[in-house]
Amino acid sequence: MEKTTLFDKIWDAHVVRSVPSGPDVFFIDKHFIHEVTSPVAFLNLEKRGVSVKYPHRTVATPDHNVPTVDQDQTIKDKLSRMQVERLRENCNKYGIELHDLGSAHHGIVHVIGPELGITQPGMTIVCGDSHTSTHGAFGAIAFGIGTSEVEMVLATQCIMQSKPKKMRITVNGDLSSGVTSKDIILYIIAKISAAGATGYFVEYAGSAIQSLSMEARMTICNMSIEMGARGGLIAPDETTFNYLKGKQYSPVGEEWDKVVEEWSQLKTDDGAVFDKEYEFDAADIEPMITYGTNPGMGIKVKGNIPSTDGMEGSNKSSYLKSLDYMGFAPGEPVSGKKVDYVFVGSCTNGRIEDIRSVAQFVKGHKKADNITAWIVPGSKEVEKMAQEEGLVKILEDAGFELRQPGCSACLAMNDDKIPAGKYAVSTSNRNFEGRQGPGARTMLASPLTVAAVAVTGVITDPREVFQN
Amino acid sequence: MAYDKFTVLKSRAVPLPSENVDTDQIIPARFLKATEREGFGDNLFRDWRYDVEGNPKKDFVLNDPTYTGKILVAGKNFGSGSSREHAVWAIYDYGFRCVVSSFFADIFKNNCLNIGVLPVTVTPEFADKLLNAITEDPSTEIEVSIPAQTITLLSTGESESFDINSYKKDNMQNGFDDIDYLLSMESEIDQFEKTR
Numbered sequence: 001m002e003k004t005t006l007f008d009k010i011w012d013a014h015v016v017r018s019v020p021s022g023p024d025v026f027f028i029d030k031h032f033i034h035e036v037t038s039p040v041a042f043l044n045l046e047k048r049g050v051s052v053k054y055p056h057r058t059v060a061t062p063d064h065n066v067p068t069v070d071q072d073q074t075i076k077d078k079l080s081r082m083q084v085e086r087l088r089e090n091c092n093k094y095g096i097e098l099h100d101l102g103s104a105h106h107g108i109v110h111v112i113g114p115e116l117g118i119t120q121p122g123m124t125i126v127c128g129d130s131h132t133s134t135h136g137a138f139g140a141i142a143f144g145i146g147t148s149e150v151e152m153v154l155a156t157q158c159i160m161q162s163k164p165k166k167m168r169i170t171v172n173g174d175l176s177s178g179v180t181s182k183d184i185i186l187y188i189i190a191k192i193s194a195a196g197a198t199g200y201f202v203e204y205a206g207s208a209i210q211s212l213s214m215e216a217r218m219t220i221c222n223m224s225i226e227m228g229a230r231g232g233l234i235a236p237d238e239t240t241f242n243y244l245k246g247k248q249y250s251p252v253g254e255e256w257d258k259v260v261e262e263w264s265q266l267k268t269d270d271g272a273v274f275d276k277e278y279e280f281d282a283a284d285i286e287p288m289i290t291y292g293t294n295p296g297m298g299i300k301v302k303g304n305i306p307s308t309d310g311m312e313g314s315n316k317s318s319y320l321k322s323l324d325y326m327g328f329a330p331g332e333p334v335s336g337k338k339v340d341y342v343f344v345g346s347c348t349n350g351r352i353e354d355i356r357s358v359a360q361f362v363k364g365h366k367k368a369d370n371i372t373a374w375i376v377p378g379s380k381e382v383e384k385m386a387q388e389e390g391l392v393k394i395l396e397d398a399g400f401e402l403r404q405p406g407c408s409a410c411l412a413m414n415d416d417k418i419p420a421g422k423y424a425v426s427t428s429n430r431n432f433e434g435r436q437g438p439g440a441r442t443m444l445a446s447p448l449t450v451a452a453v454a455v456t457g458v459i460t461d462p463r464e465v466f467q468n
Numbered sequence: 469m470a471y472d473k474f475t476v477l478k479s480r481a482v483p484l485p486s487e488n489v490d491t492d493q494i495i496p497a498r499f500l501k502a503t504e505r506e507g508f509g510d511n512l513f514r515d516w517r518y519d520v521e522g523n524p525k526k527d528f529v530l531n532d533p534t535y536t537g538k539i540l541v542a543g544k545n546f547g548s549g550s551s552r553e554h555a556v557w558a559i560y561d562y563g564f565r566c567v568v569s570s571f572f573a574d575i576f577k578n579n580c581l582n583i584g585v586l587p588v589t590v591t592p593e594f595a596d597k598l599l600n601a602i603t604e605d606p607s608t609e610i611e612v613s614i615p616a617q618t619i620t621l622l623s624t625g626e627s628e629s630f631d632i633n634s635y636k637k638d639n640m641q642n643g644f645d646d647i648d649y650l651l652s653m654e655s656e657i658d659q660f661e662k663t664r
Binding site for chain 1: 485486487488490492493496497498500501502503504505515520543544545548549550551552553554556571572573574575578579582583633634635636645646647649650651653654656657660661664
C-alpha cells in the first residue's frame, strides 16, 4: 500500500471533487468566524440571495477589536461596535452559535475552539484569520482564508484549494531549562526564514515536539504562518486525547472510545515522502527574541544582531530599513536594551499555561519602574482559571495590569496600542512595522522571557533572573 | 463578488522594491473596521504613505506623480502575514489590477485571484529588469496577457511566461468567482456532507 502522510490522509478524505487542471473542491468541517473578516461575506451572501448552508458547522466570537476593559458596557468606538453588532445580527439571523462578549466562553477564536473541544483530530478547519493554523496542534488541517472564501464556506461549506506541498520539521532531543515552545518556533523561523515554508503545509515531529503539552503545541502550530506555511500540524496522541476528554463538545461514552480509535490512526506512515524535510536538535535551542520587523528576524536573547556581511541590493536595503525602524544597528547585542512595555496574551501565548509560567516566575518580584505590563487572557475561561488559581493576585502584586479577553495589543485594533517609538517585548506572533500601533517597536519572545524583561526593565535572558 | 474581466492589460507601472512587504503594511489593522468592501484604497500603505498628521510622505512612491499605472511591481515575498483580504481590496480599490513579484505569500495570492487582481510571479532577474526599467523611465509600459500567460516589457520586447491554472485563468477572463462554481454543485456537496 502507498505510504501517505497525515496531511494527505486528512486532505484526501475531504475532497468533494477535483477540478481538472485546477483546485480541489475541499469540504470544511468547522468554520470559525469573528467580527472583522465576516461582515462583507454575509453582505455578499445577501446580495446573491444565498443563505448559510450548514449553520451548525460555524462558530462565532468577537475578538479582534473588542475592548479589554469595561466589556459589560457599550463599546465606545463606533466602528468596532458596528462590527460586533453586525456579527450578532448575522449569527442571530442564520442560527450560528455565538460566544458573545461577556459570556462564559467568549475569547480569542483560536483559544476557545480548543477549549470547548470544537477542534478535533482529523478535521478540516478554516477561519478568516491566518492564525487558524493553531488548531493543527490537534492533528487537523486548519488554515486561514480570505473573506471571499469565508463567503464560500458560509454558502457551500467548501472552498476551492490547490493541495499544498508537504514539509516535515523534526525536532529531537530534550529542551534545556528556560526554553519553551515559543523559543522552538522562533528558532525554526529564524533558521528557515519568514518565507521558508511558503507553499507548504508543515508536519512537526520528533521527541521534543511529542514531549510538549497541547498548549505548547498550539503555540508552535500558531506561528507556522510566520514562515509562510499554510498551516502546521502534529499527529494526535495520548496528550491530545487527554486534553480533549471531557470537553464540552467532545464525544462521550462509546462514541468517545470510537473516535479515539479513529484518531489513533491519524499519523504519517513510516516511509511516507515529504517534499522537504528539516531536522533540528532541541539542545541547540536557547531563549529567543526578534530584533527586526518580521518573525524570521530572531536571535538568541544573548546573541548579536547579524551584520550586513554578504547582503546586497534590495536584501540589504530592506534589512537596514528594518533595523532603522527598530532603532538598532547591525552587529550590536540586544541584551540590556531598555524596554517600555511587555504584553502577555494573543492566540499564540494567551493560554492558562502561559499565564501560570509568568506568575510562577514573577512571584515575589516587582516589575521594573520603566515597564508597563499588560496581561490579556485569551478567553473568559482562562481569566476564570487565573483568578481561581490565585495567579491574578500574584501578577497584580508584581505590578501587572490584567485586562479582559481579546486579541488586544497583538494587532492593536482596539485601544491597547504601544505608543510610537516605544519598545514592547511581546508574546504575540508578529513584529511587523506598526503591528502593535503606529511606530511601535515589537520584539517577540516567550512568556518566560517577558517575565524576565518585566522584572529587570531591559532585554534579559530568563535563565539569568530566575533560578528554579 | 464578480469583478471586471481581465484579459490583456497594457499599462505603466509603479515600482516598490522592498522585500517582505506584509499585509499589515498594505492595510494596517486599524483600518479594517468597515463592514463594506469599498474605500480601502485611501489607506493603502497608510503608514508608508502618510505621516502621523496625515500629510503625504514625499519619498514614498505612491506620492510621486512620476509613477502611475495599474501594475504594481513589488519586491520578494509580497503579501506575507495576515490573511486579511482587505489588503487586496485596498490594492484593487486604489486602481491596481496586477501585482508582479518574484515571490508571493500563499493566502495573499489566493485572495488576489478571488477578487480579480492578477498576481504574476516572475524570476528574480526579470523582476529586477522590470524595476530598473520603470525606475529609469517611468513612462515604460508593461503588457500582461492572461490568454498568452506572458508579461512583456514593451520598451525592449523582453518577455516571460507565468503560471496560472486553467480554472483560475478561465475565471479571470470571464470575471467569475468560485462561489458560482461551488453553488452549481450543491447536490454533490450535500451527498458528501452526509458522510461527515
